[in-house]
Amino acid sequence: KQRTYAMIKPEVVEKMGEIFKIIISNGFKIAKLKMAQLTKEHARELYAEHEGKPFLPFLLEYITSGPVIAMELIADNGIKKWRELMGPTDCEVARKDAPGSIRARFGKDKSFNAVHGSDSMESELNIFFPENRID
Ligand code: ATP
């Protein structure tokens, strides 16, 4: 079993119920769950890998535009499995290549793409769910 950080982005938080159903029915355990309003500083830390890219300022505005749902998901091969369930970054591509994916069903385009998934172990989980805390 592998843990991964997953996030429902602000524009689809109102559809969280439908998205939870899809996550659970695809064999993930939702081990941790929290609604949070990110600050620009949190968002910068989350997207540190994109420092210097032209779309970063837009991405920081978007991801801080309302509350997000932060989750720790657990499944066999969880990181890859969650990225597959999300579908490609660009939702237009997702609708062509992965029509059953969450981005195909709930996302709009390559910016407003409904969900986020970590592509590595632990780092993002530690930002949102520091060990031994209950808040
Ligand atoms: P995520 O990291 O959100 O799970 P990803 O790994 O598929 O998605 P990244 O390349 O890490 O995609 O980009 C992070 C986020 O930045 C994307 O999910 C999207 O919201 C936004 N983004 C990526 N590329 C662009 C772009 N060319 N124009 C606008 N926004 C973009």
Ligand code: MG
């Ligand atoms: Mg990414």
